[in-house]
Amino acid sequence: MSHTRVYNFAAGPSVLPLSVLERAGAELTNYRNSGMSVMEMSHRSKMFMDIFQETKDKLRRLMNIPQDYHILFLQTGASGQFSAIPLNLISRTGKADYAVTGNFSNLACQEAKKYGQISLACDTSSRNHSCIPRQTDLKRDPEAGYFYYCANNTIYGTEWDYIPETGAVPLVCDMSSNILSMPVDVSKFGLIYAGAQKNMAPAGLTVVILKDGLAGCELPLTPLMMNYKIMIEKDSMYNTPPCWCIYMLGLMLDWVAEHGGTEGMEKLKWQRANMLYDLLDSSRLFTCHAEPGSRSGMNVTFRTGDETLDAKFVQQAEEAGLVNLKGHRKTGGMRASIYNAMPLEGVEKLCDFIRAFDKENG
């Protein structure tokens, strides 16, 4: 069926490798002679517990997650963590620092204000979030319970190219849109989390990587499903976890490993992204939203400056099998989300299309 597939540049949920989908399809009604689908398995069965544990192990291996970090498989996406993080961590000092560099860090910041005293470490909204602040620009409170930032801003197409230095203050990072796209020194973080539906798996799974010792000081009203301590104690199985997404994550992690691990992903990431940025910078028609030095390797945001022409671009691209290139309404223009599973060929095809469009309309 591969010849009928499109190149899907959606910001999430997004493209999965065809080989991963085909593997899932091959064992859909009968997983490894169990006589049932993974979708039908008791989460407490040995067969599923093996899938669960192997998936955790694979993630630990691929991301080189130290043994004193817990891996949790939760639900409700990044927005669930917007609440869970302050509910679990803010009582350490009652305060937290938030770096606002886009839509989702702003939403996280607003939600956190329900639970404690929040300071802005930075706010790039006056430049429509087209840039990432430098370390020296960050206002930090040494008494903050944690420092929060979002490593890649899906809507604006910016990405932090460094890990903020926060001293003894635990670093909390939303990696929803760039997890597994590069090696990361997990030991520098207190908590890393990611909604799975961009770089890892289908929608419905949130991965939380949490340093041991940070849980256990949750606010008294914390809902049990948002209580990290309970989730650690129950190994993410206080109740039924999102089994199918966990299984799909396992298949995706195999695929990442087969393609060079996080080092391989990082190489591919900048091959894809630089191919686009170089072309856009040298084009007559297009400008990029993100400033050089702050540009994302996952979401490339660009526009012609003419809304009608932008719309024409999106429509003609779709007719050419290059779909979901419309930018978010907060930036307008176009956005090419080029996550791990986007083949280089898809970006080459997009570059061909941009070149032709530029020539015809520039």
Add this chain to the structure above:
Amino acid sequence: MSHTRVYNFAAGPSVLPLSVLERAGAELTNYRNSGMSVMEMSHRSKMFMDIFQETKDKLRRLMNIPQDYHILFLQTGASGQFSAIPLNLISRTGKADYAVTGNFSNLACQEAKKYGQISLACDTSSRNHSCIPRQTDLKRDPEAGYFYYCANNTIYGTEWDYIPETGAVPLVCDMSSNILSMPVDVSKFGLIYAGAQKNMAPAGLTVVILKDGLAGCELPLTPLMMNYKIMIEKDSMYNTPPCWCIYMLGLMLDWVAEHGGTEGMEKLKWQRANMLYDLLDSSRLFTCHAEPGSRSGMNVTFRTGDETLDAKFVQQAEEAGLVNLKGHRKTGGMRASIYNAMPLEGVEKLCDFIRAFDKENG
């Protein structure tokens, strides 16, 4: 592949119809010529929005849900609702009544105590939850903000055969293990919810059916993903919903419709259950956990009274392709979960096995 499939009596996640799985498999890499899997679709795309809306419409039709009820597609299972319900509803009066007839209603009750003043409408724990109270046995507070009960107790194998009368107090019901197994007069409820992984879809989706006007008085610290008002305003898409599970629910609802709707399901339910209860009651070896008049049509709990013999039963059944019959540790013995998707043939095979086992060991 059907000849290699087993009969899966798991309590949840549980069996799905083979035809539903095969349909999902057939369009796994390319849904209706979209060139992509449902797992890859943007939740805001027209293609997925159609799936989403059609699934809601199908559920409304099948359950005859009045127009003044909202249908929400949420996450984190019943346990998430254990918190969300008091967070959203208890401030109406600060109090609520809980009918404790099993494990999950007890957990819901314990969680609710964090948020308000909880009274026990009943507690069947002294009889190891083998029975359901009658209407006249329920202690009710006319000033309760709501009355909570669990319609079917998966672990103990009991099921309410009536809808409690609560006057003006909104009725809240956990239907996780018997939703869609019979026609229900939704207009008698304030809120019905169900984790999908028993009777409806793979794990990772929670359906909430909520009467208009009940949302909007949430406690100030309610996490945004647990705020019914926000979820109603955003039509369950504050962020990315569990798309694949919603799609699978749609396929399952088609299957229910093709098999006579909820009336058809109710007929099948008691055909399956009575076949088992009649046989067990007339056997030499077996006794049922649930008392007559309180017995579940979804989970049949039984035992020999001899743990070694029970273990032998479970093991030999598994060798015969009848799997996941081990009872929960709180009841011991065996449990046959016979949800909508369990074919009659599976129950017939189980009855044959019980008959032979009774003859050989009785």
